[in-house]
Amino acid sequence: MTQASAMNLDLDDEARTFRAEVRSWLTANAPTAPLPPMDTADGDAAHRAWERHLAQARLSVVSWPTAYGGRNVPPLHWLIFEEEYHLARAPARINQNGLFLLAPTLFTHGTAEQRTRLLPRMARADDVWAQAWSEPDAGSDLAAIRSRAVRTDGGWLLSGQKTWSSRAAHADRAFGLFRTGADRHQGLTYLMFDLHADGVTVRPIRQLGGATGFAEIFLDRVFVPDADVLGEVDQGWAVAMSTAGHERGLSLRSPGRFTAAAQRLVRLWLRSGDQADRSLRDRVVDVWIAAQAYRMHSYGTATRRADDHTPGQQRGPVALSGGGHAASMTKVYWSELDVALHEVALDLLGPYAETGGRRTDPAGRADDDGSGDAWLDGYLFSLAGPIYAGTNEIQRTVIAERVLGLPRDRR
Amino acid sequence: MTQASAMNLDLDDEARTFRAEVRSWLTANAPTAPLPPMDTADGDAAHRAWERHLAQARLSVVSWPTAYGGRNVPPLHWLIFEEEYHLARAPARINQNGLFLLAPTLFTHGTAEQRTRLLPRMARADDVWAQAWSEPDAGSDLAAIRSRAVRTDGGWLLSGQKTWSSRAAHADRAFGLFRTGADRHQGLTYLMFDLHADGVTVRPIRQLGGATGFAEIFLDRVFVPDADVLGEVDQGWAVAMSTAGHERGLSLRSPGRFTAAAQRLVRLWLRSGDQADRSLRDRVVDVWIAAQAYRMHSYGTATRRADDHTPGQQRGPVALSGGGHAASMTKVYWSELDVALHEVALDLLGPYAETGGRRTDPAGRADDDGSGDAWLDGYLFSLAGPIYAGTNEIQRTVIAERVLGLPRDRR
Amino acid sequence: MILTLSTEQEQFATVLHTMLTEADIPTVAQRWAADDPSPGQLVWRQLADLGVTGLAVPTRWGGLAAHPADIVVACEELGHHALPGPVAESIAAIPTLLTALGDDALCETWLPRLATGELVGTLTVPPHVPYATDADVAALVLRAGAQTLRLGVPGARLRSVDDTRRLTEVIDGALLADGPAVGSAVAHALDAGALACAAQLLGAGHALLEASVRYAGQRTQFGRPVGQFQAVKHMLADVAIGLEFARPLLFAAAVALADQPPTAARDVSAAKVACADAARRAARTALQVHGAIGYARESGLDSWLTRIWALVRAWGTQSWHRGRIMAAVTDGGRT
């Protein structure tokens, strides 16, 4: 009720300056043509070079402490960075497994030695990280993991098979959970390992659409020193889960990605002919609204008072006190939004969708920079969203039980 | 592959003659203005009078044997009758609980005496029937019924409470399941009882929208003679379930209802202004398609060869051998269609929807016969579709387990 | 940047919530629907005492000149309790309209009395708001045209699906103002009303989610609470997601109404579309989760269900708002 602290969307000087710097740096430095696909040798090299360039400008990990290569800026600045990054259509981040999955865990559970040793290299993409979560019989049910870590002198020997490991074909290192005890949840340990170590075999998975870089990892008595255990032995499950919804709900996929894509979708709609036909208009607008909602939701999360940890409705007979589980809501939201966004785009492309809108479409409905592949590849990529990082079915159950407080069922 | 028996939608002479007779009789006889609501005394009388009139033309139960007031015509003729009936916007059937729920059970499980005694009176609406399935703690879970039938000299004494009994406030008789044994499913008996008998108290339920006529029935040692047990004692569950998907998938709500409503929806769309705006066009068309699909599906069911009891796909690795459970698919389909149809209509009416489009809408978007209430009341009525006669959640589980063969779970 | 509630706003919501809980709104609403508005008018006077009716009134005319976010907070709470009466009209649209017109005589006549709760107002803005709600309790009935503002003369009564919305046709009365400035003021008022309407929808949707979660935890079928079934859980999770992500759009729109960037109308429309869709889903799911009992007035769901069904198409249909958004976003600008 006080005007002094009234709601506003104004950026302070620092944030405005930051946005301007990021924008002008990207304008000057972002590649104008797409880099080759990440899962080729050329593309791997080009993406690593881009990351090094970004790191030199101290823009690869802006929210990290300066000691590790960051700028120690608040979450709002990270959102701004992401908005600018996606508007500039800068390259996909080859090290996102490290940056978004491993790094938050290192910050929470890693030792000072681990952070000092691993984070600066990650920030420069000296080490590119792969994730090694899933196994053939442990997808959604991560606690069913069977790959083992057996105690040996000064460390552990890993054996077993991991699958759906993104980036593994060209990455340097990987992280995942390994069985060190019998209990489903209490017998897992979080370990980091070298993909070039003896006993590691990586086999790319031939897949739909071709270009997203999954692989299987076979491990045969692969040595890992004690220094690469993350958190306590046998506590890997808790370590992994504690940062699943890291950064107070700011997630894996930033709103900037979707607001930029929604803008491109609007431009696609404008070029796709009959604007009196509003049958697709509403779907375009709904995507735009959802991207905007996600953006505003993230602003709210980023600017929340330090003493307030409850998302959404703070009162009422049902306490919607999500805490960390609010990340489940965000995950369902952006993943469904991503699928909807690309489905509308393909419907706008009509019969040209199957080729990504390339070349001969007389209406020129390809993507505005001519890379018509983007919508089609983006669609294939988007369909993985509701599946990975906990299927949306599991997320909905988590929301119902942990956020809404409905009675639990055996899974 | 033979041209002689090629697929066709042609009506034979008999069916054509029948359609013409029904149409001309309805043109001459159907009321031009809506009758008063069924749950008022006036409306009850008017609807009963209409049913008697219909019965005199032998049009109230066309598919029944002639001995009971019908014409013994095949299912296709029933579909034709329904198409004409709904196109003529003839009155809702006050005795539909009897006609669509009880009668099929009498045909399958009733004695000759019961059929002779009850069906002709039902056909003329001399007896209007209420259903008495649900109880306060037995809605979807019908086997949880607690109302009891206790053996007495020459019959049974009924005690307990039924609820959501449609038509009970003005009906003559009712039917339902009563507990005669301990076993959840094997201890129920199907009984018919007089709503004017000693010990019966009917209390209308005050409800949303006002006009669909549900009531609670309180029973205190109500006598029912043995002659009014339907099927075997303790076998009521099986009796009730065996006709749940009666008439080989031809269901509770005929396609004629929806094809007629889809036509009215198209007319509403035409009147509702800006036809360049196709944002609602697609929803109108999708309703039209769904109504047409339901119609064609029913035609297929009605004209299926006598030796063919499998709906849908007859082959392939998964045997989609639905049998009686195909009725679950139909139930989900028409109930979702009904909701969609009315939601589109209300969206076409825009801000006038809340009043049913009455009176002062300058675009004249009310219903074409001026009874703008129809869409709004229809919406409230449609929302009950996915709930009653087995919620759609239960139907989907039945489809998954019985039609698709997925593994059963405890309910 | 601030896009969450301040401690003061949370306290304000809590005070309102407590007052409305104690006021027994279900009973108030029943009597309101039966044309006995006196208990409801008492509640409206309590709202005035808390400052709600003066939120959008300038201090010069005895109001609080509050930030639109405060109006969102209040209207969300009023929707959460399904308070009967011309909420969007009297609390948001009319004060905005009169203030925007800037006619001191009109302001002086009406605004102080609206702020103190001495009277409530209602208005029509054809075609978006074709009928007046509760004209009989409103001492001020306005009729806004494209470039005119008139007093409205109540005509025939109409039944709404929400029986607490006692609608009447309104015909033109005395001309109060005309000209392009009126058109602009009416546009402001329409945005203010749409935002208040959206906030009410969100509050009503939350009320239904809460009721559904409560019921699903208690109602037993097949030997276990229905809330243990995955299908029920997932339906309710989707409702929660819809409401959770609609809410920040309300705040963003409130900021836009305060600061009046060129995108203000777009932001109001986004909030209205998202809140209406979220509320509609909450209503459909609440009825499905409750089953037949949801139909019974005794379940108490009906106040929220019927309010939502009435409000989703009021103050601009979804299609109209989507059209405004597309017009805005295709007009360049990267915000």
Added chain:
Amino acid sequence: MILTLSTEQEQFATVLHTMLTEADIPTVAQRWAADDPSPGQLVWRQLADLGVTGLAVPTRWGGLAAHPADIVVACEELGHHALPGPVAESIAAIPTLLTALGDDALCETWLPRLATGELVGTLTVPPHVPYATDADVAALVLRAGAQTLRLGVPGARLRSVDDTRRLTEVIDGALLADGPAVGSAVAHALDAGALACAAQLLGAGHALLEASVRYAGQRTQFGRPVGQFQAVKHMLADVAIGLEFARPLLFAAAVALADQPPTAARDVSAAKVACADAARRAARTALQVHGAIGYARESGLDSWLTRIWALVRAWGTQSWHRGRIMAAVTDGGRT
């Protein structure tokens, strides 16, 4: 009235199913995608032996002059096995086009050889079918315009999401016919192709439903088959419902193409919209039920997924077909 399959039609489907199962279409399709069409061409000759390629060819030109329902039966089975090649073009659209044109010289040149399987054909019908599929295996490449029919000259290759659809641009070659009669014949051909496309979509959707049900019954997570989870059951039930109610529209459209009532185009469009929506839902659900494994080519899902993604917008988009339906149903007529 007959709207179900005859015994003969069921037997025909079974024979086709057996032949295609034995032909190992997954391997055939892999080689086809790698520009080795010879094993696929062998399958096409087997189709010819079974009469499939002559179904739409008049008896005078060596075909079976079959009822369109027979073509639906065949195309559904070809979609069910994801057979590569210009199915809708060569089996349905081209024979329909040439027959409707009624130019004996053209018919005599091409129809007998299409019927015997000596050659296959492909065509473009811009804007609905902008590229030619598999022009390199087609001895006949046609390009249909609004009022012209020309030979088509293949140009640049394009990559489709479905790598067995080897697309090329086509430019105008020699003029074969022109005038209003050509326009009418092209319209017939477009309907025939759209119906064949719809039937393939339904077949492919069924294949994905079957694969998903099988997988859900086997794959264990959290100590039980995933098919025991209510969420998975309900998703698959909705897929089954979509397919079940789309199928009768295929039959109704086939009857309409045979009898050519004024509503024929409307009925084809209804079938295409319903089958495409049902197939799209089947694809989305299959991927969701399979999880990550669905992405792996070794899962074998990709043939159906990519075929569906390509065909849902081929032979007229959903929006174009919906527009045709609205135009037809607002033109009076109560059928």
